[in-house]
Amino acid sequence: MKLPSFVIAALAALILTACGQGDILNAKNAVVNLSPVEGNPSAGYMNLTGGPVDVELVGVTSDDVLRMEMHETVEENGMSMMNKLKSISVPSGKTVKLQPGGKHLMIWGIGEGAKKRGLLTMTLIYSNDDRIKIDAVIKKMGAAE
Ligand SMILES: [Cu+2]
16 A cells, blocks of 8 residues: 555654654753751752753853852762762753752852742753753752652
C-alpha cells in the first residue's frame, strides 16, 4: 500500500512534535531552604530540564542576594565536603537534579524583600547565551514540604 504524500507529511509532523516534547530548557520545582542561622548560607535546589541541544549552566545570578555559587557535595575519605562548580552540564532532553547531598546552589545574603515575598527571583545563564528567569520558593528550614 502506498500512502498519499499528504498523509506522510502529516505523520512526519506528528512525529516531529512528539520528539520535541519535553526538550525545553527550563528549571522546575526550584526551592531555597533558608538557613535558620543568620549569616550562614542557604541552599537552593531545582530540576534543570535540558533543551534541544546539550548546554551547560554557567552561572546563576539574583538581584536579591549578596552572593550565589554552584556547589557539589562529595564524599572524600568518609568526609562530606563541598566543591565549587564552574558549570553544570545539562544534556539535551535530560533532567539534572540539584538536590541535597549533590549539586546545589549556595546562597548568601538573601534580601528581606525576597524573604517576605517567599520567592527568590534568579536568572539561570547557559553556555548558549540562553537566560531563564525563575522564581524559587523560599522555605524556612524545618518547614513541612
Ligand atoms: Cu554548598
